[in-house]
Amino acid sequence: MRMRSRLLAAVTGTVLTVPAITLVGQAAPAAAAPSSLERVESEYQSSSPITSVVSSVVRHKVPLAKSFGPHPAQCDWVSYLRFRSADGPAKSSDADRILVAQPGVLEGAGAFESVAKNTIVKAAKQGKRIEFWALDRRSNCLEDHTGLTAATDKKSFDVAANYYFKGKPVNGKRFAGFTNNLDNIGKYGWLKNIGVKQTLEDQYAIMKADVPDQQTRKRKMLCGGHSLGGFITGYFAEWDFDGNRATTGDAGYNQCAGYFALDTGITSDLTAMSNSLNLPPGIKAMVQMPAIPKELGQVADLLYGLTDSVLPVLALPTLINPETLNLLALAALAADTDPHGVNALIDALPHNFNIDSTLRILLSKDYGTAITGQPNIRNIRATNQAVLGAIMDDNSMPFGILQSSVGMVAPGAPVVAKSFPLPDNLAKMMPMSAAAWGDNKKVAPSRIDGKTLYRWADYDQIKPNDTRTHPWQEVSSISELARNMSEPPLDFTEWYFPTSLFTSLMNRASPEAFAHRLYPNAALRAPMVTFQAGGGIGIDNPRGHGRLITLPGYNHLDVLTAAAKQNNGRPERVSENLAAMAVDPRSMN
Structure with missing residues (x-):
């Protein structure tokens, strides 16, 4: 074990x-x-x-x-x-x-x-x-890795979901919850140093x-x-x-x-x-970074110090904060313990502004979906592996620094080109386009009807005639990524x-x-x-x-x-x- x-x-x-x-x-x-x-x-x-x-x-x-x-x-x-x-x-x-x-x-x-x-x-x-x-x-x-630890030991996603989302204890311990930025000032003020x-x-x-x-x-x-x-x-x-x-x-x-x-x-x-x-x-x-005088450096240090005191933890209202970073580990845990199971994470997620808006930002195919929430992304049917792929793969994840090339939605379920936050042709024209958006085309599920099942094809299962991506553009295994994001005692993501x-x-x-x-x-x-x-x-x-x-x-x-x-x-x-x-x-x- x-x-x-x-x-x-x-x-x-x-x-x-x-x-x-x-x-x-x-x-x-x-x-x-x-x-x-x-x-x-x-x-x-x-x-x-x-x-x-x-x-x-x-x-x-x-x-x-x-x-x-x-x-x-x-x-x-x-x-x-x-x-x-x-x-x-x-x-x-x-x-x-x-x-x-x-x-x-x-x-x-x-x-x-x-x-x-x-x-x-x-x-x-x-x-x-x-x-x-x-x-x-x-x-x-x-x-707090208590839920992840117990879930990995027992090979059960539900153990982690119950701990982080439903308040159920693990070995007598209950999850204390995630803090907001106002709480962070008092609780984590020491991080400014x-x-x-x-x-x-x-x-x-x-x-x-x-x-x-x-x-x-x-x-x-x-x-x-x-x-x-x-x-x-x-x-x-x-x-x-x-x-x-x-x-x-x-x-x-x-x-x-x-x-x-x-x-x-x-x-x-x-x-x-x-x-x-x-x-x-x-x-x-x-x-090049300018060489500024020591006196100006002292002034900048004071100004940065104020920022560090007010925002000791990099935590945005949505997308990047401790709750969403833990969500990535939970998506990987579901894909690691039951790769072909369906909707483990989607069904377990609570409803709050942070999670709902994060799902829209990451998975919406266009501005209409991102703004209105329709069709509701939670109505998708997808294997646990496909959910992780949709979040992390360079053909879906809109932000370059969070992308890995782990395959593609398996043939049989339709996808459409993404236009949110930017269509591919416009994104390529932007400064630092690869750094900001990655270099592969972006797609999203087009049939979110609660019936169509989206599965995942791993990096080495991509056919040469696939028009959505190419074998040379896929280099990481989805199963290996799931393991690395959920199993190590010191985790893949950083909450604080x-x-x-x-x-x-x-x-x-x-x-x-x-x-x-x-x-x-x-x-x-x-x-x-x-x-x-x-x-x-x-x-x-x-x-x-x-x-x-x-x-x-x-x-x-x-x-x-x-x-x-x-x-x-x-x-x-x-x-x-x-x-x-x-x-x-x-x-x-």
């Missing part, structure tokens, strides 16, 4: 204590420097057919300072998913290589499960026993704890991320953790042997996203994304950045590989450094979720090249 990790329950039943981590050079509020660091590791099982990789949750106790204010005790822990070869060393320091990955916005550690396992398997075929660490942000401590500085220190704490020797880290660790995680990694390379140029053993660039960018760029300059504007080369070179992380990334002239971001463009000192999804956010490798690998048919999430076996008969290119880099980082020069 699958076992999710619990905070203090190690596989051995013990709590391990390792040498102290000293987080130096920190101005309050900052993480406290504990006298010892508790470490808990719990293995977990999944239904993945890959049995040569051991998966576990690792948690380290890195307490926040009292100046952060009241916060839940579990938020004094930082966590990651550790993937390693089953026949490899148990001690991380003895692995041949370790890939450390930062997640993107609204993303958790579970999103890396496929790319992590596939990379480890391919490296093992070349005689290397490597590890992949998928980091989870500290703020994910606020999520979980910005780039604390995020980097959490990563450094984990790396130091599990690979104590700095020279070993510098030789064996590859640092990278997906989406926003690439920019976090860019900051990490440029960061000096004690703020002292005379001591560089703690500099971020001295912890990494190389860098990998998964549909992102390893840079601290967020204007790199302007690449997708398709500007002329001369103008593109001029678009701290607004301060984004605002602090935007201000490279903040007091914290002036004190610690001492090595601009430091990532360019080491080997680097940049993966660019054809339907992704379109970021090139910074200054042409390292190797740029373009991925036709891939969307933003596919760089994490693509299946090991591709429709063109070739190996999956992200994991193949990550494994090559793990074998020899210089191969990416």
Whole structure:
């Protein structure tokens, strides 16, 4: 039976204590420097057919300072998913290589499960026993996975639906519900200090704890991320953790042997996203984040601080908020436990503005449906797998950063071209069109009559003569996506994304950045590989450094979720090249 990790329950039943981590050079509020660091590791099982990789949750106790204010005790822990070869060393320091990955916005550690396992398997075929660490942000401590855990263990979607929607307890615990933005100010105000500085220190704490020797880290660790995680990694390379140029053993660039960018760029300059504007080369070179004076950086820091205080969690009234992000996991759970069952999620969903409007935004075929709610999307009949596909697939999901290429509605049930929020021909004319909308045509069910059954064809079931999509445009398995979005103990989505992380990334002239971001463009000192999804956010490798690998048919999430076996008969290119880099980082020069 699958076992999710619990905070203090190690596989051995013990709590391990390792040498102290000293987080130096920190101005309050900052993480406290504990006298010892508790470490808990719990293995977990999944239904993945890959049995040569051991998966576990690792948690380290890195307490926040009292100046952060009241916060839940579990938020004094930082966590990651550790993937390693089953026949490899148990001690991380003895692995041949370790890939450390930062997640993107609204993303958790579970999103890396496929790319992590596939990379480890391919490296093992070349005689290397490597590890992949998928980091989870500290703020994910606020999520309540009780219902998902119990439902996955019992392979019953109803257990989760009853817990989150109907108030039924699990093991004596009842779901406390989701908060609105007014509640968030008082309840989660401490998150205003979980910005780039604390995020980097959490990563450094984990790396130091599990690979104590700095020279070993510098030789064996590859640092990278997906989406926003690439920019976090860019900051990490440029960061000096004690703020002292005379001591560089703690500099971020001295912890990494190389860098990998998964549909992102390893840079601290967020204007790199302007690449997708398709500007002329001369103008593109001029678009860079300006170097502003320290005094202006202080003013910006104060203004951003007000935003972070009023909106500590990125939570919109609809579409993006904790309730809807949990809904994605529940859709995946239904598809994972009963893929051919019908309407499990649709029938269980409560009626409220947030959920009803989110369904309209994601699934409406035109403005009439989006505005009036007619035909009622809840009247559709669809398999659980088709519901997940309709939400996440690039032929349906309207927003590029949330798309994966997982197949198409199976033949037999009619679809029509979407014109909401934009028709395909108009969307392609918009700036950053691929980043915003993806690069594949959008369709929606056209017969919502409560009778017609919509089923799903997986990525490898698409026929060459299908006019709605093509086999080369489908690269991820719907069943694998369902598993990754519902089974890992640290989940795929992120309910409570701290607004301060984004605002602090935007201000490279903040007091914290002036004190610690001492090595601009430091990532360019080491080997680097940049993966660019054809339907992704379109970021090139910074200054042409390292190797740029373009991925036709891939969307933003596919760089994490693509299946090991591709429709063109070739190996999956992200994991193949990550494994090559793990074998020899210089191969990416």
